[in-house]
Amino acid sequence: MLLIHCPHCNEERPELEFAYAGEAHIVRPNEAEQAEMSDADWSKFMFIRDNIRGDHAERWWHAHGCNMFFNAIRNTVTDKFTMTYKVCQKRPTEHQIKVAKND
Amino acid sequence: MLFDQGIDIPEALSGDALNIALEPEKARFNVRVKSKDVAAFKKASGFKFPVKIGATAKTGTQLISKFGPDEWVISDDAKSREKIAKKLSKLAGQFVMSATDISHRNIAFNVSGRLANEAVNIGCPLDLSLKSFPVGKATRTIFENAPIQLYRSGEDTFQIECWRSFAPYMVDFWTAFSRDIA
Amino acid sequence: MTKFRRPGHGNVDVSKTLNFSFDGKSYQGVQGDTLASALLANGVHLMGRSFKYHRPRGVVGAGSEEPNALVAVDRGQGRITPNVRATSLELYDGLKANSQNRWPNLKTDIGAFNNTFSMFFPAGFYNKTFKWPASFWDKVYEPFIRNMAGLGPAPEHPDPDNYASTYGHCETLIVGAGPSGIAAALSAARNGGRVILCDENPELGGSLLSTPGVQIEGKFALDWLAKSLEKLRKTENVRVMSRTTAIGYFHDNFVALAERLTDHIPGVEIGPAREKLHRIRAGKVILAQGAIERPLVFNGNDRPGVMLASSAQTYLGKYGVAVGNEVAVFTSHDSAYEAAFNLSDSNIRIPAIVDIREDIRTDLKEQAEQRGIDLFLGSAVSKTKGKHRIKSIEVFYPNTGSKQMIGCDALIMSGGWTPSLHLWSHSKGGIKWDADLAAYIPDQANENCVSVGACNGDFGVAAALNAGTKAGGGRKKFNTNEFDFGTGISLDTLPNYIDTSKQKAFVDFQNDVTEKDIKLAVREGFKSIEHVKRYTTNGMATDQGKTSNLNALQIAAKAVDQPVEKVGLTTFRPPYTPTTFGAVAGYRNDQLFEVTRKTPIDPWAEAQKVVFEPVGIWRRAWYFPKKGEDMHQAVARECKATRESLGIFDASTLGKIEVVGPDAAKFMNLMYTNPWNALKTGSCRYGLMLREDGYIYDDGVVGRLAEDRFHVTTTTGGAPRVYRHMEDYLQTEFTELDVWLTSTTEQWAVIALNGPNARKLIEPFVEGIDLSRENFPHMAFREGKICGVPTRLFRVSFSGELGFEINIPAHYGRAVWEMLFEAGQQYDITPYGTETMHVLRAEKGFIIVGQDTDGTVTPFDAGMPWAVSKKKKDFVGKRSLARPDLVAEGRKQLVGLLTEDPNVVLEEGAQIVADPDQPIPMDMIGHVTSSYWSEALGRSIAMALVKDGVNLTDTDVYIPMPGQTHTARITAPVFYDPKGERLNVV
Known part of the structure; x- marks a missing residue:
């Protein structure tokens, strides 16, 4: 069972309190964008996800805690969390991920 | 009696080493206030909203716990329910906020005694050392399959709340535990 | 004192004698023994039979690594534990243990014929043999494999511990x-x-x-x-x-x-x-x-009495037990000399130390000489003899080819x-x-x-x-x-003059894997060590190859002609040693395995001898049989009573979410297909929720409590996922909205009253709400008091009858229910359960999300275009409803089905075809989603998802079932009171 650092609680908490919520940084098109989107583009937004070997940006939900969704960089090979950050923050750069790994 | 929490605590759970008691009827309100308004809200309401997630503020019978970035739960004696409801309703006119009565949603247990820590840890994966979980801390967490609220009111005293329908599961768990502490 | 106990040695209390039995025979051990040490003290080495060949086996180790000495411990009914290592089993007075893999007894075992025919049981034997003909599977192969497989007896009773x-x-x-x-x-x-x-x-x-x-x-x-x-x-x-x-x-x-x-x-x-x-x-x-x-892999290394050198040392040092009187030693490592010398110093004769190495440390030579032990350097054991216990070894000196037999009653080894x-x-x-x-x-x-x-x-x-x-x-x-631990060498194959094919050199004792098997696996093309492991089953027994993995690895590495480090190591997986299911489950057994959520009214229902059904992790009242009634009769009675007078139903499990904030309506507009701006305070509306892919996710009635406050209900099973779905969108997509969600599912107990007398019943109990038809119409919602406690009262109906859903704070739920039930006697009030609820709603064609929909059904497929706002520019699922697949012709649509024979109640899930005479495989055009006996209509009714179903209205379709094909006509899915007149009885 992993320990996950919740960026809102600012604590490491047991994985049991959390739920995985899919890939991060996939932004839902607004109504204007939706209207303009081709079926192909819409289906790409809906159904196509990266299957990354290595550092993956993903969403987690602190369901049995502060109730907040947040993002994480997690390595899909080692399962380890490198860092977690709030939904409003941008995907960390490779450099930031590297720095976090060495922490 | 109309009021019925629908749960009995077996005698085996009333001992010196471990004592589990049902808390009486309470008033509970879930309150959300936008972060930027909290200071003004506190001033206008007089509610002692704690700042950090996991922190609590106790004033007389009233306990205010902060569970999420913009989420607090006010709990108090049942008789103050109307008063708090009125106050929140008035505040709702002044602030962008949400207040919801959840008085009957939860059942509260008082878990005390030398084995209180263990009675929590048989189902809850949090580290309950005083360093990690000091007196006064409150959080939502999990007790095996039951989502719970955990509040430490003393070194050897916890208050555990769960949704009403999960209460028998909690009591059954502690009853099983009581076999091993005789 | 038993024969092999050495007083003055070991950390056991010889003054405390313990009686125990092994295979029904009584023995004595002492406090501090394990079963293995106690048996050895009695001179018993034969402790089990091997898994595949049923070869007699003795104890090899002295701890949890033991591969051979597995026993079943009998502690009474349901308390038999198989595969306990005798080496870890603490002796206690009255212990009853039995050996395994033998019949009728340990010394004479029928299954040992596998041993005689072992040349026919090489690696992969099962994979190669039990393949064809397919007809042999049920009758021949499976019984044979089942009979031979498995270690020890599986317990027949539930574990009472x-x-x-x-x-x-x-x-x-x-x-x-x-x-x-x-x-x-x-x-x-x-x-x-x-x-x-x-x-x-x-x-x-x-x-x-x-x-x-x-x-x-x-x-x-x-x-x-x-x-x-x-x-x-x-x-x-x-x-x-x-x-x-x-x-x-x-x-x-x-x-x-x-x-x-x-x-x-x-x-x-x-x-x-x-x-x-x-x-x-x-x-x-x-x-x-x-x-x-590590054991040495040599011909005859599995004979009882052959064990690890360190084990012999442990039996002496820890338990005060000599593993034999004449203990020969076979080693490739210095450490075995310590064992030999310890044993020798305790008056156990060491007839020989056979060392594979030509040259060893001088101090070891000297110490052996001092003790008068014969050293055979550069030699190997080529053969062992003895039926149920080793009697002698043959020492082979490869340089000259000379051989010599040496008598012994134990052989200790170190690789x-x-x-x-x-x-x-x-x-x-x-x-x-x-x-x-x-x-x-x-x-x-x-x-x-x-x-x-x-x-x-x-x-x-x-x-x-x-x-x-x-x-x-x-x-x-x-x-x-x-003692200087020293060094050793490691050989993949030990010198022997006997042809490899005639040798029985075991690598994995527990799974009976020999050196030959591993070499064969490599010859047959298995190069990866993980494949070799699975093909030979080396290391796959309950000991996970604790003693065998490295020997297997070295043999395989040599066979593939690669350095060991290139071949790698197989993966170790938990548990380290066999663990009981009980320990893994801990407290989470029986009723603690999963939560059973019960409503405030549950104890009342239980007292009525209701039949419950699980709905998610809730348990709900299913039907209330009266004496002598079966389910069908009870449900028919409950339906009839509700339609004719008054039924009462516990709907507390409905999910409830309070949506509060100035942007509440905006948020609702995005989460539901319906429009919410125009919904007046005090009104409610059926809401339909889609996922982003356009398929129906949930539904429920939503009441508007105030401009900025909605009381949302969800399906019972859907409550957690709907809450999550809403929170997710709110926190990550619609972040600009000022609105908050609070789950109130358990804040409210919900009592549904349905039937023409519903209003009459509640009238005297309600304060502060005008219940009149004009002022409290269908789909209205009021706050007030009932039975003296606060209520949120909905006038809604999931039955087609005049209906109310009474929300009261949960801890008052039971009391209000009981008051209403008592007052309802004048109307023959009838409690009903989920089954009747389902029948009543099906008669009206109301869907159950998850039963009539399955995650591939759009609102249009479900015949609910009226629920989808055309004006709204956006809501979750809107864009997907225009996906080519979702607007294509020939989608499955929800329809009603009436069987030709009104007495036939179709099976839910049954497949529907257009042409009953089509040869198999037939084209399936849909399936039955809901099917019941309708007491109100005096016939069966069903709902189904059928390809292009709406266009097929009034045509016949067929439902082939074993023995018989049913004919049914496609209809509109509303069977009862299609105009909805019954909602407005006076």
């Missing part, structure tokens, strides 16, 4: 309480953090217990041990746990410890936990698991040592090949973890103590007086 489980935390967890583990604990304890020291054995001390002659800091091992343990036990921040096996090491230093609490206590009654699972989160883990001696990497590997720590040890040792750690002592390749007591101390944060260096 109780188990416990807990979480725990510490700064330092030390696994293994040998010299390195104890030293680590002593030094870690000084830092003040919480320390847990666990060991799988009842007695802590590890190898020190086997070598009591060793001196540490001038003290004999046992004295040093006693003092150290006392110190640890007195230290407040240290927890010492014996009989506690670290069975698995998981992410972020999460380690599972299985503690055995009562198995060693004679006649223990069912009550307190038998075992306890500790789920420990540790800051740092120190692995001090030790090493396991070097294998550091225990099990937990290290669970933690995904890296490993590297150590050529000197001919073994893998830990490399880079993957967690905050260190490996110390023999499991790290630090052999010898001083090395272990020093490494443990360092890992615990100390610097002390220890002085010891110990």
